[in-house]
Amino acid sequence: MQGAYESRGFDGEDSGPDVVRRPRHPSLGRHPQSRSLQKQGAERLAQGLGWFSISLGLVEILAPRIVSRLIGGNGRYTNLIRLYGVRELLSGAAIFGDGARPTTAMWSRVAGDAVDLATLAAAGASPRTSRGGVAIAAASVLGVTALDVYCARRLSSSAKDGAAGIRMTRSVVINCAPHDLYAFWREFENFPRFMLHVKSVRTTGPGIVHWVVNGPAGTTVEWDARITRDVPNELIAWQSLEGAGIENHGVVRFEPRPGNRGTIVRVDLLYRPPAGAAGKLVATLFNESPEQQIYDDLHRFKQVVETGEVVRSDASPDGMGDVLQQPAQPSRRLHDAATSPDLGGTP
């Protein structure tokens, strides 16, 4: 399976800093170059269609009467056209707000095209419209629909490519020397202290580490990983073994910052969630976005090293990155949990 990965960079052989200059969502299939070019084309097309949506929406909102005349409506239906203008604006905005790969937003444009075509079909049947105008309008919409479908399908297929292997790089600065951080990280049993979803990590053999990760509804996912490279005070690289619940490999680097200003800890990780039911479970597990999770884990790592433990607030009792925020007031659950002997304060 490993052969399918574009593995340069994970063995720690190349120099560190170039890792972060790579694209955020590189294609990791067998032909990375061509795939990524195709996808870039789709992304650019999506942006063009986004601008088209916004321009058309503005025209529909500001000059509905003119639009009506152009499409055979004889100056009527201005309110409906305004409404569709708002829809165009929203889908244009959605394309730009949907990140680098606006797959969902593009499919919503396709749905919008279907609505437009249905409306034009109904208009064509009405005696109050001009048939010719409606036909021209329908032909134009069909042309745009073809572009939309093409773009959405391209984006969807490249999204599937992404699912075959997702690569992430994240880093954090810690006010500590590289050798201390390396030593802390090398004690893999420490991971649950700052990796929120990790239940336990044990060394089970020479260079073999067993991971148990919490899934939703009390389930767990387990796998073994092998340490592929271990350079004291510099880096640790690993690779999951055959049959892992989540195939993954990666490297963590500890780079001293110039001027004795602490250490940059960089994680470069590639993982491939399995297909089928287990894959779904993993997807749920990672639904706060894997990059966010690594960011959170790294910041919790910083908190543990610098302050002694993960910093909790009323709204974020688990520390960094609780997406579902509680109100900022003490909760009963925490009040009960806090009576554990570990935290017992003075009476």
Place this chain on the structure above:
Amino acid sequence: MRAACWHGKHDMRVDDVPDPAIMNRRDAIVRVTATAICGSDLHLYDGFVPTMKKGDILGHEFMGEVVEVGPDVSNLRVGDRVVVPFPIACGNCRACQSQAYSLCENSNPNAWMAEKLLGHSPAGIYGYSHMLGGFAGGQAEYARVPFADVGPLKVPPGMSDEQALFLSDVFPTGYMAAEMCDITPGDTIAVWGCGPVGQFAMASAKMLGAARIIAIDRVPERLAMAARRAGATDTIDYEAQEVMEALKEMTGGVGPDACIDAVGMEAHAPGIMYAYDRFKQALMLETDRPIALRQAIMACRNGGTVSVIGVYGGFIDKFPIGSFMNRSLTLRTGQCHVQRYMKPLLQRIENGDIDPSFIVTHRMGLDDAPEAYDLFKNKQDDCVKVVLTP
């Protein structure tokens, strides 16, 4: 316990909520004896700060008695009387070690939210939105204080709550505003906004050697307080006078050596400029109304300093970058690094250089919090500062 909770724009309620508990080993629990409403709380009250949630306890100016300490807090004991600084700071990160406590790198568990809006995250703050940590605030009977081994300052016996309370925020905040002006003896300092922070900025400018202090506001009682108690030598009522003209007049045309914006994102002004910003704010085309900031930049003398201590949240429009660049101005700003100033300012109070309680105009019970917010927001009954007692 009882606590003042945010339920939406202009909707504060005093609710029954669970008591706080130790969540981290360096926490302490404080029984609140006095807490104040800050001008920046009004930005939450007016709904201008994103990432608020119904039920959030507000309040970042509070003091009280330690009733419980976590296992890793060795400097405090149950029964100690402490005043708590509003930025939460770990004391271990590089920011804290350079005394930039309001930029603590560890105290905001929701740093990713702040990064989305601000690029990088500042420190967590009590009761000041989820983007700044989602910590319950101090307008309550009890409050949890994280990093209690770093923040809270013991109050000497004999000092009243009202004398010590403002060390939590507005006194150090005003002091830092003045300090950022790098005052040399003889300087003229203009201060926009005569709320509590503006009052302390003026009093501090005086302590730091400013010769002339010009107070700018529209509320007569606040201008009077500035002149009578905070050391203002001149006052400008911006509704009666054109500020630029008045400042030029007062300084022989050159402008003040430094200008302090103690107003922030919800500035008022007569005329078209206010309407313009209010309109853009309502349409979400800008989040903040920078009227005072624009004036401060335009008015400042060539090569002078503009010190921004009033709170801004997001994005502004028509920043006078031409004036700022061509006239070699310096802009300094920041949430106050309160922990840096608490001890020296406590010393000032003990020496009798200043009695910070002069700003208090209203004393109310915690249960009156909704009314107090309304009173303070609308500046009714000459309200400058409300102290709530649980």
